[in-house]
Amino acid sequence: MPLPTADTPWPPVDTRVLTSLADWDAWYSAEPERLEQRYEGRGSLEQANRPAQYAGGLRGRLARWFWGQPTPAGEKSSKLHIPLAGDIARTSSGLLFSEPPALISEHQGTQDRLDAMAKSLHPTLLEAGEVCAALGGAYFRVVWDDEVSDRPWIDTVAADRAVPEFRYGRLTAVTFWTVLDSGDTNDRRLFRHLERHEKGRIFHGLYEGSLTALGAARPLADHPDTAPLAAMVDAEGGLDTGAPAHLTASYMPNVRPARAWRHIPSAAYWGQSDFQGIEGLMDALDEAWTSWMRDLQDGRSRIIVGDHLLQSLGPGKGVRWEDRRVYTGLNMLPRAGDPDPITSVQFAIRVKEHADTCAALTEQAARQAGYSASTFGEHGDGQAVTATEIKARERRSLATRARKALYADPALSDILAAQLAVEAGFRFGVTGLDLSVPPKVEFQDSVTEGLGELATTAELLRRAEAASTETLVRMQHPDWDDQQVTAEVAAILGESGRAVSDPTMTGAEGPGTHGSGPVE
Incomplete structure (x- = not known):
C-alpha cells in the first residue's frame, strides 16, 4: 500500500521548508494576530515570546523584528498591517490569468469540450495563481463526484497541503492531505484524509493523530x-x-529555482514564493505605517491647565478638566512664572517623511518580487496612457509574467490531458475525444491596445501593403470566429468598391451570379 501504514511525523517535509511556508502563509493571510504568533512564538500558542527576543548579538537582533517585538504585559497591541503580500499575490494572478487562456486542440470534438471547460476553469486558475505566488507553487488535480456533476473537473491544492515526489524535475506522484473536523471542540485528536495520486491510480486513507504526528490508520x-x-x-x-x-x-x-531550498533534496524542485527575501521589507513597511498612525494619535491637540483650574471630584477621587462649550468668567490675575495658565499642545505629524518611507519600501519590495512599482499604483498621475506606454512602464512586471507562464503552460496542458483521458475512460465513457495530442495553452495579453491604437496600426499596415483585409479584421476583432471575419471582410470590400467577380465563375445569368465574392 503506497500510503503510510505506521505512525510517522507529519507532514514529512524538511522543517526549514515548513517554517518558510508557515511564515509566507501568515503574510498572505493579512491577519496581524497570525503574524504576531509566527514571529513572537513561531506559531506556538503556548509560548508567546521566544528567549531569543531578549538575547543580544545577531540572533537577538534578527528575532526582534517589528512583528517579533513582544507587547508589554497589560498593554494592547497597536501594530498595524499593510497587506502588501496579498496585493503581490493577487497582482501575480491577475497578470497571468485575468484573461482566460485559450485552450486549443486540432480535433473539433476535443475543442468543443475544451470550450465548455474554459468558463468553469477560469476561477480555479485565478485561485491557483494567488496561492502559487504566495507559497511558491500550486497543484491541480482531477476530481469527480456523481452527486455534484456527471463529468470530472479540475481542483486546486495549495503547496502546504501536499507532499510531492519528483524525478529529474518531473512530478511522478503526490500525496494531498486534508485536516478533518473531529466533531468535538475539546477533542485533541486530529483526523487527516490522505489522497495519493499515481499514474492511473488514486489512494485514499484516514488517519487519527496529533498536530505533528500522522497517527494510526483508521477505516x-x-x-x-x-x-x-x-x-x-x-x-x-x-x-x-x-x-x-x-x-x-x-x-x-x-518560478524556479527556489534559492533558499535548492540545497534541500526533498524541496529542490519546488517553486519560489514571491515573498521569499522581502519579509524584512514588509515587516519594515508595517513598522513605518504603525509609526505614521502613532504620529496621528500623538498629534491630537491637547491643553495643559493649572491645578487651580481643575475641578475636584471629591476626596480621594482626583481632579479633572471639565470640557464645556461655555464657561463662566474667570477672574485670574497674571502671576510671575505663570502668565498663561492654559497652554495648547499640538505635535507635528510627519506626513511626508512617513509617506516617502512607505513608498520606498513598497517600491523595493515590489522590485525584489519581480514587479514594477507602477503595477501597484505607484508613480501614477491618473492620466490615460496607451498600451505601449503601459508596457514600457511595467516592463519588469510583464517580464515576470512571461516567465511564470512558461511554468504554468505544461502544468495546465498535463492536467487538461488527464481530465480528458478520465472522461474518455471506463468511468465516464465519453466518446469523440482525441487523446493523442495534449491540448495547447495560449496565454492572453493582459495589456491590450485600445481601439485608436489598433486603428492606427491597421492604417499603417494598409498603406505599406503589409497585411490583407482579413488580417486587419482579425487584428481588430481577435475574439471573432471565421464566419464573422469572412462576413466583415466581404462587407468592407463591398463598401469600398474593391469587391470584384471571379471571371472563371461567370454564368449565363450574368457576371457574379455563381461563385462571385470579394477578391482583393
Whole structure:
C-alpha cells in the first residue's frame, strides 16, 4: 500500500521548508494576530515570546523584528498591517490569468469540450495563481463526484497541503492531505484524509493523530467525510482512474529555482514564493505605517491647565478638566512664572517623511518580487496612457509574467490531458475525444491596445501593403470566429468598391451570379 501504514511525523517535509511556508502563509493571510504568533512564538500558542527576543548579538537582533517585538504585559497591541503580500499575490494572478487562456486542440470534438471547460476553469486558475505566488507553487488535480456533476473537473491544492515526489524535475506522484473536523471542540485528536495520486491510480486513507504526528490508520468509514470512499476503493485503498497513462495531478511552480531550498533534496524542485527575501521589507513597511498612525494619535491637540483650574471630584477621587462649550468668567490675575495658565499642545505629524518611507519600501519590495512599482499604483498621475506606454512602464512586471507562464503552460496542458483521458475512460465513457495530442495553452495579453491604437496600426499596415483585409479584421476583432471575419471582410470590400467577380465563375445569368465574392 503506497500510503503510510505506521505512525510517522507529519507532514514529512524538511522543517526549514515548513517554517518558510508557515511564515509566507501568515503574510498572505493579512491577519496581524497570525503574524504576531509566527514571529513572537513561531506559531506556538503556548509560548508567546521566544528567549531569543531578549538575547543580544545577531540572533537577538534578527528575532526582534517589528512583528517579533513582544507587547508589554497589560498593554494592547497597536501594530498595524499593510497587506502588501496579498496585493503581490493577487497582482501575480491577475497578470497571468485575468484573461482566460485559450485552450486549443486540432480535433473539433476535443475543442468543443475544451470550450465548455474554459468558463468553469477560469476561477480555479485565478485561485491557483494567488496561492502559487504566495507559497511558491500550486497543484491541480482531477476530481469527480456523481452527486455534484456527471463529468470530472479540475481542483486546486495549495503547496502546504501536499507532499510531492519528483524525478529529474518531473512530478511522478503526490500525496494531498486534508485536516478533518473531529466533531468535538475539546477533542485533541486530529483526523487527516490522505489522497495519493499515481499514474492511473488514486489512494485514499484516514488517519487519527496529533498536530505533528500522522497517527494510526483508521477505516475510511470511521469519519463521515471519508465514508463514501469506503465503497469505492479496493483492498489496497485505491481506485483506478480509467486513465492509466496519466497522472491525475500536476504541479505549477511559481518560478524556479527556489534559492533558499535548492540545497534541500526533498524541496529542490519546488517553486519560489514571491515573498521569499522581502519579509524584512514588509515587516519594515508595517513598522513605518504603525509609526505614521502613532504620529496621528500623538498629534491630537491637547491643553495643559493649572491645578487651580481643575475641578475636584471629591476626596480621594482626583481632579479633572471639565470640557464645556461655555464657561463662566474667570477672574485670574497674571502671576510671575505663570502668565498663561492654559497652554495648547499640538505635535507635528510627519506626513511626508512617513509617506516617502512607505513608498520606498513598497517600491523595493515590489522590485525584489519581480514587479514594477507602477503595477501597484505607484508613480501614477491618473492620466490615460496607451498600451505601449503601459508596457514600457511595467516592463519588469510583464517580464515576470512571461516567465511564470512558461511554468504554468505544461502544468495546465498535463492536467487538461488527464481530465480528458478520465472522461474518455471506463468511468465516464465519453466518446469523440482525441487523446493523442495534449491540448495547447495560449496565454492572453493582459495589456491590450485600445481601439485608436489598433486603428492606427491597421492604417499603417494598409498603406505599406503589409497585411490583407482579413488580417486587419482579425487584428481588430481577435475574439471573432471565421464566419464573422469572412462576413466583415466581404462587407468592407463591398463598401469600398474593391469587391470584384471571379471571371472563371461567370454564368449565363450574368457576371457574379455563381461563385462571385470579394477578391482583393
